[in-house]
Amino acid sequence: MERKQTGNIMTKETKKIKVAFPHMGTISIAWAAALRKVGVEPYIPPYTNKKTLSLGTKNSPEAICLPYKLILGNFIEAIEGGADYVAMITSPGICRLGEYGQNIHKTLQDLGYNANYIELSLYDGIKGLYNFLKELTHKNDPILFMRAINIAIRKVFAIDDLDSALSYYRAREITPGTAEKNYKKAIKLIDKINSTQELKHAYKKALEIIEKTPIDPNREVLNVDITGEIYLVNDDFSNQNIERELGRMGVQTRRSLTVSSFLKDAIIPKAFRKGETHLQRAERLAKPYLMRDIGGDALECVSDVAYANEQHKDGIIHISPFTCMPEIMSQNIFPAMRKDCDIPILTLIMDEQTGRAGYITRLEAFVDLMRRKQRKAKQQSTKQVSAV
Numbered sequence: 213m214e215r216k217q218t219g220n221i222m223t224k225e226t227k228k229i230k231v232a233f234p235h236m237g238t239i240s241i242a243w244a245a246a247l248r249k250v251g252v253e254p255y256i257p258p259y260t261n262k263k264t265l266s267l268g269t270k271n272s273p274e275a276i277c278l279p280y281k282l283i284l285g286n287f288i289e290a291i292e293g294g295a296d297y298v299a300m301i302t303s304p305g306i307c308r309l310g311e312y313g314q315n316i317h318k319t320l321q322d323l324g325y326n327a328n329y330i331e332l333s334l335y336d337g338i339k340g341l342y343n344f345l346k347e348l349t350h351k352n353d354p355i356l357f358m359r360a361i362n363i364a365i366r367k368v369f370a371i372d373d374l375d376s377a378l379s380y381y382r383a384r385e386i387t388p389g390t391a392e393k394n395y396k397k398a399i400k401l402i403d404k405i406n407s408t409q410e411l412k413h414a415y416k417k418a419l420e421i422i423e424k425t426p427i428d429p430n431r432e433v434l435n436v437d438i439t440g441e442i443y444l445v446n447d448d449f450s451n452q453n454i455e456r457e458l459g460r461m462g463v464q465t466r467r468s469l470t471v472s473s474f475l476k477d478a479i480i481p482k483a484f485r486k487g488e489t490h491l492q493r494a495e496r497l498a499k500p501y502l503m504r505d506i507g508g509d510a511l512e513c514v515s516d517v518a519y520a521n522e523q524h525k526d527g528i529i530h531i532s533p534f535t536c537m538p539e540i541m542s543q544n545i546f547p548a549m550r551k552d553c554d555i556p557i558l559t560l561i562m563d564e565q566t567g568r569a570g571y572i573t574r575l576e577a578f579v580d581l582m583r584r585k586q587r588k589a590k591q592q593s594t595k596q597v598s599a600v
């Protein structure tokens with residue numbers, strides 16, 4: 213059937229349009245579920261890889277931040293692969309994210325890609341998601357749209373929980389790679405599900421699969437929080453799979469910034485939230501060092517250091533893209549926090565030039581430092597007990 217170019221994105225007579233979003237970790241599983249629910253075909257571009265990076269870098273301003281380059285690369289690969297629409301997440305934020313959408317759209321046009329471009333304003337909460345689905349499907353079906361939003365949100369929460377389980381098992385696994393192999397099977401189960409009723413059961417099964425990983429429960433494991441710019445924290449390719457590397461060194465990680473914590477603050481209505489959200493905690497804990505939102509995730513990052521210290525974590529790693537202004541600011545605040553926070557902090561700045569060998573060496577040195585600190589603390593507490 214022919215697709216009508218009537219201005220309606222999808223009409224009854226049209227074939228199913230293919231819509232692609234950029235990658236960020238495993239987020240494609242959630243948006244694909246929402247699109248399927250409303251009768252749109254998700255087009256999943258190849259997971260971000262070296263070719264994506266090179267396509268993005270070649271067609272981007274040199275000093276723009278790494279997520280921009282990767283998103284542009286994802287869109288080029290999606291259009292070349294057959295996507296009819298590319299969907300961009302926008303925000304009116306203080307940092308460059310507010311300019312991303314228009315720049316990417318213009319670049320795609322200049323490169324001669326005529327795929328349709330559509331924006332999703334996430335910062336408008338549920339309304340933004342609803343309007344996006346309405347524009348995409350040219351329907352106005354509140355029940356269907358709420359179901360689509362609901363399954364996407366629930367998948368995000370389920371995957372974030374499975375990520376935590378992966379981190380626990382990976383730091384203790386007997387045979388390297390087993391936890392991740394099981395995690396991949398678990399994620400496939402979540403991806404297949406199309407209803408929230410089935411999701412509960414699938415999540416239980418997925419967790420059981422990860423829990424089958426044989427572990428050494430007595431291993432001396434370090435606990436480290438990962439904070440920074442949200443894209444880099446949650447995207448394995450752009451952070452060079454930092455959590456896998458740390459897991460291999462016996463470190464259990466916890467992402468301070470997750471998609472589910474973002475959803476709690478930006479999308480889920482107050483009446484449905486439980487406890488303090490990440491942003492509320494950020495406003496409380498960042499106050500002595502940073503009084504207001506300066507864009508990106510800087511406020512959250514500053515507070516995450518204070519929180520990790522409060523939780524007696526062994527260390528915290530801050531990852532940011534080269535030239536990201538908000539994170540340059542937060543990194544400059546960390547030294548002032550040292551008088552109150554006795555926690556090792558490692559800051560990593562990533563771009564397309566970041567070499568793997570030097571990066572791993574820095575991680576190993578940081579893990580070494582934390583281990584020595586942990587052992588010293590244990591020795592001191594043993595001495596105190598024997599003195600009593």
Ligand code: SF4
Nearest residue numbers: 277307308309508536
């Ligand atoms: S937070 Fe930083 S990396 Fe993210 S869009 Fe803004 S400037 Fe770029």
